[in-house]
Amino acid sequence: MFLGTAVYRAESGQSTCRYAACTAIVVVACAVGAAYSYGDGSHFTRRAWIVSFLLAVFTFGVGLAFRRRLIPRWLTWLGTISYSVYLVHPVLLAVTDGTIGRWRENKPLLELAFYAVLMPLCMLTYRYVEAPGQALGREVARRVRRPS
Known part of the structure; x- marks a missing residue:
C-alpha cells in the first residue's frame, strides 16, 4: 500500500x-x-x-x-474480493491444518478443493462484511466532513 x-x-x-x-x-x-x-x-x-x-x-x-x-470481468471480480482472500485464507489454512493436516507435498486435488471453498467464502465475506463496512465508512466520512 x-x-x-x-x-x-x-x-x-x-x-x-x-x-x-x-x-x-x-x-x-x-x-x-x-x-x-x-x-x-x-x-x-x-x-x-x-x-x-x-x-x-x-x-x-x-x-x-x-x-x-479493459480488464476481464473475472479478474475485476478477483480484485474486488482480494482483501477478503487475504484475510480469510490463513484462517482456512489453519482450519484445514487442524482437521485434515498438512501434506508434505502438494496434492492438486486438495488445492483445488481449498480454492473451491475459499472463493465462495470470500465472496460471502466481501458481500456481508467488507462491502457493508465500506458503506458505513463512507457514510461516517460524509457526516464528518465539514461543509466548505
Whole structure:
C-alpha cells in the first residue's frame, strides 16, 4: 500500500517519479531483507515469503502497466474480493491444518478443493462484511466532513 501511494502521488504530481522509484527499491529491499533475516529458520518458508512478495510486486507492476485497458470481468471480480482472500485464507489454512493436516507435498486435488471453498467464502465475506463496512465508512466520512 505504501508503494501504491508513492506511485499515485507521482502520477498526480504531488511527488516525482524518481521518488516513487526510490520508494519501490526501498520497499522491495526491506521486505525481502526482512523475510530473509527474520524468517522462521526454514529455507522453504523464507523462500516462499520472498517469492510471494516479489510476485505481488510484479502483479502490481502489471496492473499499473495495463491500468488504462479493459480488464476481464473475472479478474475485476478477483480484485474486488482480494482483501477478503487475504484475510480469510490463513484462517482456512489453519482450519484445514487442524482437521485434515498438512501434506508434505502438494496434492492438486486438495488445492483445488481449498480454492473451491475459499472463493465462495470470500465472496460471502466481501458481500456481508467488507462491502457493508465500506458503506458505513463512507457514510461516517460524509457526516464528518465539514461543509466548505
